[in-house]
Amino acid sequence: AQSVTQLGSHVSVSEGALVLLRCNYSSSVPPYLFWYVQYPNQGLQLLLKYTSAATLVKGINGFEAEFKKSETSFHLTKPSAHMSDAAEYFCAVSDLGNDMRFGAGTRLTVKP
């Protein structure tokens, strides 16, 4: 069965600094990978998704992620953090025939 592991339940960066949120996946077949953001008391908003096309995926709000099969990773990055990026971020994996599974989440804090 597929699964994802998010390294670091809490990441803190300064405004303007690089954001790096880590996600490693496990899947026996080619995976589809997703990053979602959740603001307090809200649902999940899709940031970006990898569906076996380009390995470097660009999403909304300046985020991007790179699919690295050799490392089974799909880390989320943003060159310059903004205060509005403070939220909970979830990595998720699915594949043909299997529903989506979520990581434990990473809380991003942005310091002024």
Added chain:
Amino acid sequence: GAVVSQHPSWVICKSGTSVKIECRSLDFQATTMFWYRQFPKQSLMLMATSNEGSKATYEQGVEKDKFLINHASLTLSTLTVTSAHPEDSSFYICSAREALQSSYNEQFFGPGTRLTVL
């Protein structure tokens, strides 16, 4: 884009009463809808998967008689928490999968419903 709504956004009820939460896909037909539960500072836990016109499939450990799910149309699924107790207090999120996107298994999420049982 695909929009999913939930109603109500928050509800407070007395212990022993039942609460119904609606999940609607507003601009697409959802052949499959999912119900998740999220505890504070935790990830989403899949409770059940429902296909339009079929009985829901519940995850292990989720009481089907406690959490009644109905998916009577391609745009509406409901979750009824029966005889609610304080331990049922949680944030409930639904999602919907559009048939055309099903090859990616992408889900579109509702805004969530905060349930508080007194």
